[in-house]
Amino acid sequence: MANNERLTKRVKKMEEWIASNESGPTLNNFNWLIEVISSNDRRMGEMDRQHTMFRELFQEFMQIKELVDDWDEFLKEKDNAQKTEEESPEEEEE
Numbered sequence: 001m002a003n004n005e006r007l008t009k010r011v012k013k014m015e016e017w018i019a020s021n022e023s024g025p026t027l028n029n030f031n032w033l034i035e036v037i038s039s040n041d042r043r044m045g046e047m048d049r050q051h052t053m054f055r056e057l058f059q060e061f062m063q064i065k066e067l068v069d070d071w072d073e074f075l076k077e078k079d080n081a082q083k084t085e086e087e088s089p090e091e092e093e094e
Contacts, residue, residue, distance in 0.1 A: 021027045062068050 018027065062071055
């Protein structure tokens with residue numbers, strides 16, 4: 001019961017604050033921030049969908065053109081080159 005009373009007081013304080021700042025700059029700022037966050041969330045969702053679609057199209061292209069093995073070999077070469085570069089500075093210091 002105490003929790004209910006405490007929550008009721010909080011809601012009343014929030015309602016009073018909203019009533020006193022109904023058309024003020026603070027409430028406008030909050031509304032703008034909520035709108036920006038919502039917009040960014042929609043854009044991130046769209047970017048994620050586009051990324052997933054591109055990844056699926058790329059995979060399909062690689063399979064159709066039978067380039068998967070070439071791609072894997074390319075990645076291994078890049079990985080080996082990176083490992084060699086990481087090891088080289090240590091050898092030079094000695």
